[in-house]
Amino acid sequence: MAAPNDGHVDPAQLRAQARSQRKSLSRLSVLIRQSVRLVWASGRGLFLGLLALQIAAALALAGQVLAVQAVLAAVLDLEAGSQASAALWVPVLLLAVLTAVTSIISAVQGHMQRLLGERVARSMWDQVLEVSTGVGLASFESPDFFNRLQRVQSNALSRPYQVTQGLIAMGGALAAGIGVGAALVSISPLLLPLLIIGGVPVLLSSRRESRLEFDFAMTQTPVLRMRQYLTLVQTGREEAKEVRAFGLAAWLHARFALVYDTYLGDLSRHLRRRATLSVLGNLGSAVVLVLTLAALVWMILTGQVTVAGAGAAIVAIRMLATQIQTLFAGVQRIFESGLFLEDLRGFLALAEPAREDVRGPDAPAGFAAVGADRVSFTYPGSEQPAVREATVDLRAGEVVAVVGENGSGKTTLAKMLAGLYEPSTGAIRWDGTDIRQWSLASVRSKIAVIFQDFVRYALSAEDNIATGDVSQPPTSDRVRRAARAAGAAEAIESMPDGYATPLSRLFAGGRDLSGGQWQRVAIARGYYRDAQLVILDEPSAALDPRAEHELFASLRHTLEGRTALFISHRFSTVRAADRIYVMDAGSVVEHGTHEELMAAEGQYADLFRVQAAAYLPPEQAGETV
Structure with a gap:
């Protein structure tokens, strides 16, 4: 059995590692490949559809620039007395069609992105839940593991899709930029490099913003966990009676308000710093844009650009400036999310030891003797052994x-005998053999554990008992035998729907049980498992x-x-x-x-x-x- 992994991560060390990762093209390519693989597995059809729509939108934008130039040229011809009505209406209709196409593509993309986002989130939840249900039980004794789990739930679950969104936005902006840039170059080659330079200030400011965002998420994890806990205490069914009996409502709300106010204060300072950087970056881009427009005016005055070309150039400059900002914003989103993805990848790696539990030969069907041989165990973060x-x-x-x-x-000794904790020293042996020689999953399948703090599932009475062995579909006869053996049958059969009655008032038709009745249901769960130990x-x-x-x-x-x-x-x-x-x-x-x-x-x-x-x-x- 692998050693317990408590998920210990030093936030300062994690931030230092994140800072040490340079924003290089090689790192960018790694992040892109990781995220694209995930999104491709979650919804390749949607992903390809979004890429196709991005290309179509890029072509439509380039076409709009050329259509604007044609419209302006036709209008100027009319003002000179020309009778080119067809030359006017064709580009006008083309401009209208291209504008409508762009709007439709944007709307369709929004719906497709939402669906793809949910599919990616589902895939990430599957992996995170695999870790949380598969890591060693000792991990749940470590606050560092909970901090890491909170960060993953709050930030990293959505980041793979955000990286892909950034990639799609970059691809669309690049395609649109090439199309619009080509149209702009046909008007004046000097304007394009000026606009590209205008995106540099935004890129530089975004680098610092991404670090600030990651650092903020790291430092706020304990605060968010406490806020979530205080919310649960004030809304939970089990806590409701004590909150009222001891008059804790105002006290708990005051604690909640203090924690939330602390978070809001920190968030306000964080956002002011990000806003300052964003303003500086955009001001730099605006200065370059002004210089670009000034260059265009100079070209008009010197006769290097026609009036129609100038009008199209203005439209192209505005479009291209937007696309360049979108391109650099996509780069920022990828790098910023990449910091969280490193944390997510480390968390998902915790599943590897858990997968080892199913490896190895099966444990024997029975034993003549089982026992703990000079075992010791120390909980994560504790200096004194519990056993x-x-x-x-x-x-x-x-x-x-x-x-x-x-x-x-x-209880700690019992968890070691059940194969839930690995002894720090010593061994759990079946007929003299260390259980680590076998698949731990097969060992646990032959053990039934009934804990004092057993789970009261908000499911039917039958499901509550049948959770003792989910390796095969439940059978009513087996459930009833277990209930009778534990003395739970009378209480269950007296309920309106018998074994089909939900044992919770959270759902319609549900009933609750007394503490002693629940205890008998839990014992029936252990009997249902039909285990050797x-x-x-x-x-x-x-x-x-x-x-x-x-x-x-x-x-x-x-x-x-x-x-x-x-x-x-x-x-x-x-x-x-x-x-x-x-x-x-x-x-x-x-x-x-x-x-x-x-x-x-x-x-x-x-x-x-x-x-x-x-x-x-x-x-x-x-x-x-």
């Missing part, structure tokens, strides 16, 4: 319990004492010979286990049967009596074994 050299053994068909106070490392992490936390006792008393019968690891902080629940392991500060401090541990007068006996004292008189609690 220290713990050893736990389970033999086939046994019910083994792990007990300890909160924070003793019980069942791990129950505080499965009775929401059950009343009688239901808890019944659950554990029937556990052996329900498991039908399967191996079970039962985790609890309630010592009275697990006294009938074949073996009990006691954890403290991440270590296994003692183990044995209930009677052996009570006779040892160690930590188990002390904690058992402390808990018993809450229910029995002191003299009886002290004698209880």
